[in-house]
Amino acid sequence: MASKNININLKIWRQKNANAKGNMETYKLDNVSTDSSFLEMLDQLNEQLINERKEPIAFDHDCREGICGMCSLYINGEAHGPDRAVTTCQLHMRKFKDGETIYVEPWRAKAFPVIKDLVVDRSAFDRIQQAGGFVSVNTSGRTMDANAIPIPKHDADKAFEAAACIGCGACVASCVNASAMLFVSAKVSQLALLPQGKVEARDRVLNMVRTMDEEGFGNCTNTGACAVECPKEISLDNIARMNREFLKAAITSEA
Amino acid sequence: MALTGLFLCTFLIGHLLGNLQLFAGGEEGKRAFNEYGYFMSHNIFIKVLSYTTYISILFHAIDGFLLAFQNKKARPVNYAYSKPSANSGLASRSMALLGSIILIFICTHMANFWWKAKYSSTPMPLHRVEVSAPGSEQKQSLYLTTTGSFLPTEGLVIKHGTQIYAPEVNLKVGEGYKDLHSLTVAFFGHDKSEEGFPANEFALLAVVLYSLAMLTLSFHLWHGFSSAFQSLGVRHPKYTPFIQMVGKGFAVLVPLGFASIPIFLYFTR
Numbered sequence: 015m016a017s018k019n020i021n022i023n024l025k026i027w028r029q030k031n032a033n034a035k036g037n038m039e040t041y042k043l044d045n046v047s048t049d050s051s052f053l054e055m056l057d058q059l060n061e062q063l064i065n066e067r068k069e070p071i072a073f074d075h076d077c078r079e080g081i082c083g084m085c086s087l088y089i090n091g092e093a094h095g096p097d098r099a100v101t102t103c104q105l106h107m108r109k110f111k112d113g114e115t116i117y118v119e120p121w122r123a124k125a126f127p128v129i130k131d132l133v134v135d136r137s138a139f140d141r142i143q144q145a146g147g148f149v150s151v152n153t154s155g156r157t158m159d160a161n162a163i164p165i166p167k168h169d170a171d172k173a174f175e176a177a178a179c180i181g182c183g184a185c186v187a188s189c190v191n192a193s194a195m196l197f198v199s200a201k202v203s204q205l206a207l208l209p210q211g212k213v214e215a216r217d218r219v220l221n222m223v224r225t226m227d228e229e230g231f232g233n234c235t236n237t238g239a240c241a242v243e244c245p246k247e248i249s250l251d252n253i254a255r256m257n258r259e260f261l262k263a264a265i266t267s268e269a
Numbered sequence: 270m271a272l273t274g275l276f277l278c279t280f281l282i283g284h285l286l287g288n289l290q291l292f293a294g295g296e297e298g299k300r301a302f303n304e305y306g307y308f309m310s311h312n313i314f315i316k317v318l319s320y321t322t323y324i325s326i327l328f329h330a331i332d333g334f335l336l337a338f339q340n341k342k343a344r345p346v347n348y349a350y351s352k353p354s355a356n357s358g359l360a361s362r363s364m365a366l367l368g369s370i371i372l373i374f375i376c377t378h379m380a381n382f383w384w385k386a387k388y389s390s391t392p393m394p395l396h397r398v399e400v401s402a403p404g405s406e407q408k409q410s411l412y413l414t415t416t417g418s419f420l421p422t423e424g425l426v427i428k429h430g431t432q433i434y435a436p437e438v439n440l441k442v443g444e445g446y447k448d449l450h451s452l453t454v455a456f457f458g459h460d461k462s463e464e465g466f467p468a469n470e471f472a473l474l475a476v477v478l479y480s481l482a483m484l485t486l487s488f489h490l491w492h493g494f495s496s497a498f499q500s501l502g503v504r505h506p507k508y509t510p511f512i513q514m515v516g517k518g519f520a521v522l523v524p525l526g527f528a529s530i531p532i533f534l535y536f537t538r
Contacts, residue, residue, distance in 0.1 A: 091352025117277070117350040124343050129407030190341035190353060191361045198520050233336045235364055236496040242356035251504055260500030 017049045020112040023060065026071060027119045028127050031122075038117075039120045039211070048108035052095060053078060053242075055177050072131040079103065079105040080245065081178030087132060088119040088188070093184035093243040101182060102247040114206060123192035124230040138229040139197060141183050145225040146150050146218035147201045163209055169269045173207040178246040184241035191232030196240035198226050199256035200248045206259050216263040223260055270336070271497035278494060280322050285526050291453060292533060294471065297400065300413065302453075303446040305395045306386075307415060307431075310447075330372050337365035361492040367485050374482035381456060381475075391453070394465030395431060399420060414443035418520035457531045458538035468538070476531045483524035488514040490520035500514055 021044040029036025043059050050058070053075050060070035076084035085102040089095035095105040102137050110116060118132065124135040152159060177200075185196035205211030211218070234253060241250045287309070290302045309315050353362055360367070386393055398419070401408045411419040412433055420443050426436045435441045451461040458472030469475060496517030498504065503512070 027349070073279045088351075090347055091348065092355050096355070119348055119350070122344050122346055122348055124345050188356055190357070192343035193340075230343060232340040234500075235336070235340070235361065236492070236499045237357040238359040239356040241351065250499065254499055254502045254504030255503075257500060261502060 017047055019045045019047055020107065022046055022055075022107075022110060022113070023115040024123070025115060025117045026132070027128075028032075028071070028131055030130065032129055033128055033197065036131075038119075042196060042242045046107050048106065048110075050107050052087070052089065052105040061105060072129075072133045074133050075103060080104045083182040086121050086134065086136075086182060086184070088117075088121060088187055090117050093121070093187040094182075094245055098242070099245055099247050101180075104245070121187035123183075123186050124233075125194070126183060127179065127194070133182040134183075136181070136183050137181065138231070139194070141229065142194070142198055142222050142225045143154065143201060145182075146220075146222040147205070148214070149205060150213050151210075160210070165208060169207045172251075173204050176203040176207070176224075176248065176252050179204075179244075180246060181247050182245060184243050184245060186231060187244040188239040189232065190237055190239065191235055191236075193231075193234045193240075194226050195234040195248075195253050195256070196244060196248055198222050199252035202256045203257055205253040206255065209222060215259065216267060219259040219263050220267060225255075251255055270329060270332055273332070273502035274493055274497045275326040277322070277323050277329060278490070278497075280525050284522055288527065288530050289528050291450070296538070299448075299450040300396070302450040303413075303448060303472070304388045306449040307446050308388075324371075333365060333368050358490055358492065360488040361496070364489065364492060367489040368513075370485045371482065371489060374478075378482075379426075382453065385452060386449055391465075392427060393430065393447045395427060395433075396448045396450075396470065397464060399463075412443070414445055416443065418443065420445075426536065454534050454538075457534035460535065460538070472538070478533045479531045480528045483528040486527075487520050487524040490523065491517065494519050 020047035021042070024041040024043060025038045026041060027036055028039045041059060041063075043055070043062065046055050046058060049188055053073070056071060056073055074081040074084045074086055078085075078189070080101045080103060087093075087102045088095065089102065089105070094100060094102045096107065097105050120126075120128050120132045120138075121134045123134075125138040126136055129135050129213050179197060180203050181197060181198070188190050202222055206215055206220065236250075236251060236253075241248060262266075284362050287305055290305060292298075293301060303370075309319075322397070330437065396413045400415055400419075401409045401412060410422040412422055412425070414420055414433065420504075422432055424436075425442065426434050428434050428441075428443070431445050431447060433445055434440065434442050435442050448464055451459075451464040451466045453465075454471070455466035456469050457463040457476060458468055460468040495509075495513045498512050500507075503509075
């Protein structure tokens with residue numbers, strides 16, 4: 015594909031800190047290569063802002079190859095922008111037209127408070143993970159090799175697909191209810207599908223769901239927006255599996 | 270939400286099958302419908318079922334409002350620009366609004382039929398038939414009783430809604446049927462003045478609003494039916510496509526069946 019340069023207008027959320035009142039600011043950026051990624055475009059804009067002695071825009075990024083889950087951004091009304099199965103760092107400027115106005119906003123959820131500009135605090139996900147997203151292992155020194163445990167190929171594949179979740183939060187950002195069900199269900203499924211996860215299965219789902227609710231995420235109404243916007247294409251199958259796990263655990267738990 | 274929703278889906282089927290009897294017109298249709306109405310209000314199992322339905326509607330509505338309230342709170346600051354149509358259906362995002370409209374409809378619907386038939390201050394007219402002896406011009410008005418026999422309307426009084434008494438001796442001589450059929454068809458435009466139900470002058474408005482309510486119900490079911498299964502964890506590559514297909518069919522056919530009745534009644538008035 016032939017590379018070309020486009021000129022774009024940007025409307026970007028600016029917010030000094032967690033307590034400040036933010037607003038949408040308008041920027042004009044010329045000569046953006048259509049081969050550049052969305053984050054490289056933001057780098058270019060920040061360079062322009064620094065040259066103008068203005069505060070650069072804060073945004074999250076790390077690996078820039080779609081595996082770390084750091085980049086976020088609600089671009090033109092969609093999490094990670096208009097492309098499917100990509101993170102913002104994998105989104106290319108060729109997806110935009112010359113002269114287009116692009117809206118860039120942080121994830122919006124009570125459980126994801128804005129820290130600065132486009133950066134939100136996603137530690138709620140960490141706390142959910144800590145509430146049950148782990149397995150107990152034998153540390154006696156004679157730990158069995160994981161590969162020695164027979165697991166049906168189908169289950170291993172499903173667990174692997176769930177484990178592909180990078181915890182970016184696009185599901186929460188896309189959900190009309192700011193629900194974290196897709197994330198939590200991926201984390202629950204990944205372990206529920208494997209024999210190693212059976213030991214804590216009951217407590218895991220109860221604790222992770224309880225923590226999810228405590229963190230202030232919304233409820234799932236099965237709109238399916240999360241799965242469409244998920245950069246790792248986590249399936250709604252996981253939410254159904256978590257609902258099964260939860261029902262089973264809630265009915266049989268003693269408390 | 271899922272359990273009450275699916276229960277209410279089964280209620281819809283029962284209610285629709287009962288209503289479809291309104292397509293059978295004439296004296297036979299009227300009699301069948303009123304007998305059905307009597308059965309529905311006098312059978313103990315139906316009583317249990319109807320209270321379960323009331324409780325389900327209340328629970329479904331209250332739980333729905335609580336969830337919608339929590340969901341609103343989960344996103345205190347909205348996006349300046351959002352494109353939800355890119356990733357989800359309109360019906361699935363509007364369940365609370367659709368549900369609220371349906372709740373308002375249920376209230377007006379029960380006020381128009383259930384309340385009038387059950388608690389209205391003016392006594393509900395009973396099922397009557399006009400007969401004339403062979404070769405005679407003179408018509409006689411008779412009550413149809415639950416035993417299938419007829420009693421003259423003159424000289425007898427009605428007590429407790431449907432009980433027919435001989436006033437001189439204060440003796441119950443029979444029990445009649447509330448004329449729910451005439452109440453219903455008059456509401457949608459038929460002139461049943463003789464039976465005590467003059468034609469509703471706003472029948473057209475009633476038909477239009479009823480049909481719009483059914484359209485709302487259709488959208489609600491379009492998402493709700495299969496969503497209930499997902500919430501219960503019933504999802505499987507073998508069965509889910511079938512459930513979704515049944516859900517779409519249910520969402521179209523059931524409200525269409527309901528709406529067809531007032532439209533039919535209005536155009537056959």
